[in-house]
Amino acid sequence: MAEPDAEDRKPRSDEARSTFTPEGRDESDSALTSELTVPTLLPPPPSAGAEASTTSEFAVPEGLALPPAVVGEAETPSEFALPKGLEAPHALVTEPEGSAFSPPSTYSAGQAPAAFTPPSGIPAVRLTKEAPWQDRMRTMLRMPVAERPAPEPAQKTGESGPAVPRVLDLTLRIGELLLAGGEGAEDVEAAMFAVCRSYGLDRCEPTVTFTLLSVSYQPSLVDDPVTSSRTVRRRGTDYTRLSAVFGLLADLSDPETTVSLEEAYRRLAEIRRNRHPYPGWALTGASGLLAGAASVLVGGDLVVFVAAALGAMLGDRLAWLCAGRGLPEFYQFTVAAMPPAAIGVALTVAHVNVNASAVVTGGLFALLPGRALVAGVQDGLTGFYITAAARLLEVMYFFVGIVIGVLVILYFGVKLNAPLNPDAALNITSRPVVQIIASMLLSLTFAVLLQQERSTVLWVTLNGGVAWSVYGAMVYPGHLSPVASTAVAAGLVGLFGQLLARYRFASALPYTTAAIGPLLPGSATYFGLLSIAQNHVDKGLVSLAKAASLAMAIAIGVNLGSEISRLFVRVSSAGVRRAAKRTRGF
16 A cells, blocks of 8 residues: 655645544544544644654654755665655764765865875885896885886787796796705795796785795786795705806896797706706815815914815715715714814824814814805895794704714713813914915805806905905904904905896805805804813803804894995996885884
């Protein structure tokens, strides 16, 4: 039954009041009676003639006028509209907000602030083509996805669109080589992002951990993402292969160079098939020369040089034998640390007038994992805490293996009443010319062990000589703290290494890792272990804590020098690298 209109419900004298007259007589043709009917001879209620609508607790009180805005509002019909003839409550009439996204009643478009703008503003990022691709990719990785600039045209030849699965597979293979070669997690992410971006996949997010690589690509906000992952199971030190991968990345990132997917796969296969530049016998000889040069740095003579070299070469061959049998690296380090310590103890027991402590210290220099330590600290400083923790845990395992190997030999030496003196560390004399030559030889042989290109060996040798010169000048004539001197020298190593890397558009590892060899805390480690073997635990722990401080100073100094070069040093005409705000932790 249709409900009467509002006008029909208005009281009229001839219809609404026809049933009951003032005299109480019924004048209608069909009068209906019920328990709600007003009895006869009673006057109707006073409000019955003025209000014939439904009342509720939301009704406007009598005598209160509605706001003027209610009169001119448009009525939008919807499923939530009130039935015709029913008064709307005051709250519903005055605030007809359509949804949660509609602006409030106090919103003014003319005075509205800029939407989605951070408090500090969006920094203007200039990505010049002359800047190294590492800087450009690292800057974009540190930006939110929505604020990254548009990519360059995809470098395709004969392809209608990006082959997403193949591009992601190529990205993971390149990242695997870099991570296995010792690159930092942030540099590996930048390289993976550069590969994806060079083939037009701009909405990609690479993720790097210690043993797992993954990359995800989402074409748009409404499409399903494509994700691929790869596990890094084998790690090898070959900086020649690392340099070749950086050359491939430079060509991929160059907008003026066209490299198809097939060409990139072919070059990557050639890089993986390339043999090491130095044979096995050269690596064994380099480990011996490294130990001999390190023994000279801590006060050894020619006899000590030969003894340390023989011990290191014997330890290297034993480690190769254990690796061929499939033993973990922990046991390889333990076995490799025993021959130099055994030769030093044997010379002491035989009462040969040599500095046996220098023999053991030289052997330790060839085993200390300085490369992994620097990479672990760098990952921690750049925000990759999981990868940093894994790398530092690996360093700790290697160090414990070295400690066990040396302590076993020193324990037998103490039982044989060998006159081993921990205080001999205080008798290291300053021989500037000899020590500088020894430091350069140590850096050169370290570069050979890292399988570096022959073109980089000379530069890293000079870098190592400069590092030891600064350290020696601060420690011996200046009488400064060894930890502070080590940090300053390592900072110069990182600065010069980053300059050389940016000049040659290559990785900085070949120019920095070998150069920190003369700064490694070999003597502090040895004397700490010797004190523990002689039951002087407190003194040994102090010496080991000093060794750990020196190692951290090396790692932080190298990273700080690299960051300083990125902030203040110009590269050709590219200008200063724009510092990008990190979004981690905010």
